[in-house]
Amino acid sequence: MIRKRENISNDFFDHFVSTIQGKRERELFQLGVDTVNSCTEDEKLRVFVTLYKLAEVDGRVHLKEIKFLLYALRLAKIEFEDVVTKALVSPPLL
DSSP states (O other), rough: HHHEEEEEOOHHHHHHHHHHOOOOOHHHHHHHHHHHHOOOOOHHHHHHHHHHHHHHSSSSHHHHHHHHHHHHHHHHHHHHHHHHHHHHHHHOOO
């Protein structure tokens, strides 16, 4: 559903999957941070809104999700309040 909404092609997604396979959590995190930092400010905010909504979609936000989100936000220089505000007015993921 996210791929469709964000117009992510199958080729791009398949390349992404092959890139992350076999990587450790720390490597995945660094890859994610590096990728987000190459985005525009608007794209960064959209990424974090999606991550925020993914974290809450199962009805329980896990500690690891919170740590990742807050640390990545700090590195990307995005305010958590901005993410929450945008998430509240964005369409649901499901």
